[in-house]
Amino acid sequence: MAKTFQKSLSEEAVKDVIGSYTRSFDEQDEAARKAKSSSLTNDYYDLVTDFYEYGWGQSFHFAPRHRGESVRESIVRHEHRLALRLGLTPGMKVLDVGCGVGGPMRNIARISGAHVNGITINQYQVDRGTRHNEKERLTDLCTLTQGDFTKMPFEAGSFDAAYTIEACCHAADRRAPFGEVFRVLKPGAYFAGYEWCLTDGYDAANEHHRRVKLGVERGDGLPDLVHTSEIDRSLKDVGFELLEARDLVGESHPETPWYESLRSGVSLQGFRNSRAGAFVTHQLVRVLETFKLSPRGTVDTHQMLRGAQQALVESAKLGIFTPMYFFLARKP
Numbered sequence: 076m077a078k079t080f081q082k083s084l085s086e087e088a089v090k091d092v093i094g095s096y097t098r099s100f101d102e103q104d105e106a107a108r109k110a111k112s113s114s115l116t117n118d119y120y121d122l123v124t125d126f127y128e129y130g131w132g133q134s135f136h137f138a139p140r141h142r143g144e145s146v147r148e149s150i151v152r153h154e155h156r157l158a159l160r161l162g163l164t165p166g167m168k169v170l171d172v173g174c175g176v177g178g179p180m181r182n183i184a185r186i187s188g189a190h191v192n193g194i195t196i197n198q199y200q201v202d203r204g205t206r207h208n209e210k211e212r213l214t215d216l217c218t219l220t221q222g223d224f225t226k227m228p229f230e231a232g233s234f235d236a237a238y239t240i241e242a243c244c245h246a247a248d249r250r251a252p253f254g255e256v257f258r259v260l261k262p263g264a265y266f267a268g269y270e271w272c273l274t275d276g277y278d279a280a281n282e283h284h285r286r287v288k289l290g291v292e293r294g295d296g297l298p299d300l301v302h303t304s305e306i307d308r309s310l311k312d313v314g315f316e317l318l319e320a321r322d323l324v325g326e327s328h329p330e331t332p333w334y335e336s337l338r339s340g341v342s343l344q345g346f347r348n349s350r351a352g353a354f355v356t357h358q359l360v361r362v363l364e365t366f367k368l369s370p371r372g373t374v375d376t377h378q379m380l381r382g383a384q385q386a387l388v389e390s391a392k393l394g395i396f397t398p399m400y401f402f403l404a405r406k407p
């Protein structure tokens with residue numbers, strides 16, 4: 076594990092990145108964070124990509140979970156739902172908006188036979204994802220491209236469908252990535268996704284709610300969380316026809332809410348994400364950093380992620396947040 080964390084960064088780079096990232100939140104200046112959301116996101120994923128892969132595997136998202144379903148099964152089912160709702164078939168050209176290291180892309184390509192091109196702002200994720208594609212012999216169906224989803228390096232009308240999973244919350248204004256998706260899709264093509272949002276339960280006048288919101292933003296590298304209605308509005312503003320939009324949080328069995336894996340430790344993967352697992356990992360990264368087996372800043376990074384975890388669980392308990400606001404839209 077010593078070699079796993081942040082091997083893409085030199086010790087100095089980790090220090091710089093942590094410094095600028097933490098300062099941007101300490102200033103608590105939402106406008107400043109919004110103005111530099113792309114570089115903030117890139118810094119954030121330089122820091123956390125290895126931790127995410129260690130804790131979550133290759134798919135960096137949540138999912139509603141049925142009774143008797145493992146976390147892994149629920150994650151893959153959540154991805155397959157997008158393939159189904161988009162009507163993906165072999166030969167289609169599909170865009171994954173904010174693709175991480177490509178876990179969803181590989182599962183979606185396998186089930187549908189479609190070609191998936193993912194875009195991520197982070198070069199380290201492109202390198203990791205490309206290596207996974209090679210290992211899993213999926214290079215003929217899956218590709219990762221480094222780029223900003225608010226200025227995509229793709230031709231207009233070049234994709235048959237697009238999806239996004241828990242990624243556009245990194246944009247200061249959702250209309251920027253949604254507008255770009257609209258541009259690169261062919262007329263009649265579908266766009267579906269899962270969005271991180273505030274729900275009707277959020278009360279901006281409630282100080283505790285505001286603190287928890289900032290905790291989620293700070294721990295997850297986000298400029299500003301918005302209400303679900305902002306997703307609907309933004310999709311329509313850029314020209315999409317909105318066919319369906321609803322929060323999937325209620326689909327989970329009450330005993331296995333989406334945040335269950337953050338607070339308990341049922342599997343090894345679950346344990347790594349749980350409070351106990353986070354404690355053990357934290358002690359481990361402290362030792363690694365002390366003995367210079369991992370770069371300086373690793374402990375701070377892990378601490379930041381533990382804060383995110385606590386804020387997410389609290390937001391879920393308060394009912395003020397969802398990581399799975401589903402939408403299906405169509406370019407006329």
Ligand SMILES: C[S@@+](CC[C@H](N)C(=O)[O-])C[C@H]1O[C@@H](n2cnc3c(N)ncnc32)[C@H](O)[C@@H]1O
Nearest residue numbers: 134135136173174175195196223224240242245
């Ligand atoms: C939480 S991860 C989700 C990754 C992937 N969808 C998954 O479920 O495994 C968010 C992703 O959005 C990407 N992202 C955020 N802002 C971006 C931007 N401006 N341009 C391109 N990608 C961006 C990040 O690099 C990261 O890959």
